[in-house]
Amino acid sequence: MRPPPTAELHERASGVLLHPTSLPGQHGFGDLGPAARAFADYLAAAGQTWWQMLPVVPPGFSGSPYDSPSSFAGSPWLVSLHDLRAEGLLEAADVEPVLPPGASFGDAQRFREPRLRRAFAASKVRAASSDREELEELRASNPWLGEWALFSALRSRHAGSWLGFPEALRRRDPGALVRARQELADEVLFHEHVQLWFRRQWRLLRDHCRSRNVALLGDVPMFVAHDSADVWSHPEAFFLDDAGRSTVVAGVPPDAFSETGQLWGNPLYRWDHMQARGFDWWVDRLRVTLERFDAVRLDHFIAFRRYWEISATSDDARVGRFVHVPGEALFDRVRQALGGLPFLAEDLGVLTPEIHALRDHVGLPGMRVLQFAFGDEGPNDYQPHRYPRNTAVYTGTHDNDTSAGWFGRASDAERARVRSYLGTSGTEIHWELMRAAAASVANLAIFPIQDALGLGSEARMNTPGTVEGNWAFRLPAERLTPELAARLRSLAGLYERTPRWNDGNPRAFC
Numbered sequence: 001m002r003p004p005p006t007a008e009l010h011e012r013a014s015g016v017l018l019h020p021t022s023l024p025g026q027h028g029f030g031d032l033g034p035a036a037r038a039f040a041d042y043l044a045a046a047g048q049t050w051w052q053m054l055p056v057v058p059p060g061f062s063g064s065p066y067d068s069p070s071s072f073a074g075s076p077w078l079v080s081l082h083d084l085r086a087e088g089l090l091e092a093a094d095v096e097p098v099l100p101p102g103a104s105f106g107d108a109q110r111f112r113e114p115r116l117r118r119a120f121a122a123s124k125v126r127a128a129s130s131d132r133e134e135l136e137e138l139r140a141s142n143p144w145l146g147e148w149a150l151f152s153a154l155r156s157r158h159a160g161s162w163l164g165f166p167e168a169l170r171r172r173d174p175g176a177l178v179r180a181r182q183e184l185a186d187e188v189l190f191h192e193h194v195q196l197w198f199r200r201q202w203r204l205l206r207d208h209c210r211s212r213n214v215a216l217l218g219d220v221p222m223f224v225a226h227d228s229a230d231v232w233s234h235p236e237a238f239f240l241d242d243a244g245r246s247t248v249v250a251g252v253p254p255d256a257f258s259e260t261g262q263l264w265g266n267p268l269y270r271w272d273h274m275q276a277r278g279f280d281w282w283v284d285r286l287r288v289t290l291e292r293f294d295a296v297r298l299d300h301f302i303a304f305r306r307y308w309e310i311s312a313t314s315d316d317a318r319v320g321r322f323v324h325v326p327g328e329a330l331f332d333r334v335r336q337a338l339g340g341l342p343f344l345a346e347d348l349g350v351l352t353p354e355i356h357a358l359r360d361h362v363g364l365p366g367m368r369v370l371q372f373a374f375g376d377e378g379p380n381d382y383q384p385h386r387y388p389r390n391t392a393v394y395t396g397t398h399d400n401d402t403s404a405g406w407f408g409r410a411s412d413a414e415r416a417r418v419r420s421y422l423g424t425s426g427t428e429i430h431w432e433l434m435r436a437a438a439a440s441v442a443n444l445a446i447f448p449i450q451d452a453l454g455l456g457s458e459a460r461m462n463t464p465g466t467v468e469g470n471w472a473f474r475l476p477a478e479r480l481t482p483e484l485a486a487r488l489r490s491l492a493g494l495y496e497r498t499p500r501w502n503d504g505n506p507r508a509f510c
Helices: 034-045 081-086 105-126 129-141 144-157 174-183 185-211 229-233 271-276 280-290 327-338 353-362 403-409 412-422 429-439 482-494
Strands: 013-017 050-052 215-220 248-252 262-267 295-298 306-311 321-324 343-345 366-369 391-394 444-448
Touching: 034 050, 034 185, 034 482, 050 444, 081 105, 081 185, 105 185, 129 144, 129 185, 144 174, 144 185, 144 229, 174 185, 185 215, 215 280, 271 280, 271 327, 280 295, 280 327, 327 353, 343 353, 343 366, 403 429, 412 429, 429 444, 429 482
Parallel strands: 013 050, 013 444, 050 215, 215 295, 295 343, 366 391, 391 444
Antiparallel strands: 248 262, 248 306, 306 321
């Protein structure tokens, strides 16, 4: 059973957006180990209620957590080598080497994987009964685990997409699957152990956060990657041809930002099939996510009402059609199965009355992004004086430039509107935007850590439509000072966002 939440989305609070990979780390990037627990301490000292992360599933191409080979598994690269050392599965020499701060994601993976395999070898030698019992429980309570472990083992043997698997495995012939599990038994067991370590370390971090009264806010991407265990193991749930290729794909139509729309290329769900099965795949996916988080942001919420369908042979997204999604039936089933809907709707984009109706039917808070408030003359729903209470306001998201970078690149007219609205000169624009968010009636205010630190465009997490240079931001640990914690705490207290149980003492991050 999922433990009771530390906080609820309808409570007045604030928090910080920071993905664990952006934490300081000796091994290429941050993970679930000591630095994550120290950051939870810092959030508590800073009077913050929520720690929001990006998806913690295995990253896909270029390190993106929104293009994952699994919607269920935890990222192997978030497993802390230091915590494995504390378990006695690694030697001091395994964790002492330090990668340089500028190490690439690929360099970090190449450093970490052989050490994960050494830990696996040590676990087999140890052969503890407690490990076997915990692994059996993990298998029994997570049916996706066997599919993910076999898929990962097959990818290790057959380089490239699952479309390149031998035909019998691509088509999931039962006999071929049994033989593959036997032939790759050790590799399958390795991937199962990595998930065991991920869950063990996640629970340690979650319990630490709870002890500090810091709640965890997760993120579920709307679509999945074609090259994923999800599509390979459930081809009937997606629009695929006989060879396993997508026949139609996801995207968004042309708008003010793009004359050709956005062609994302993700496979599309067969919602009629999913509804006939009681939406069991979605229920399982959200259940697993809520075992890790107190609440979850639902990415691209618009697609729970309708999505833009594009032919897989198209070069762009101009030609397509909107397809209806049975969103009410889905969320009614999820509520029945999980006992509640602790979700935040990422309802950004072109909204229609029926999308508002779905969000209100479900009773979810929506989102506002302050950077969208000043683009044109006149009022718009992103301006704080127009917010409803059941809202989460962000100075920016992982897809936006930092506040300082955005303001520096804005037009003279837009900067003038910002200064006029905020009553500021703009010399410390990141803090003025955070103050406006905190002062609003929105129940939840979230600040990317880059904005709290006043960092520029060099610290941007992601630029949509690009594949290079994303997901690489690393937190300068020395910038998380007691003075910043005190200032964040003061802001939260001034606008009644400090938890009444939090009497932390601001201190340096370590």
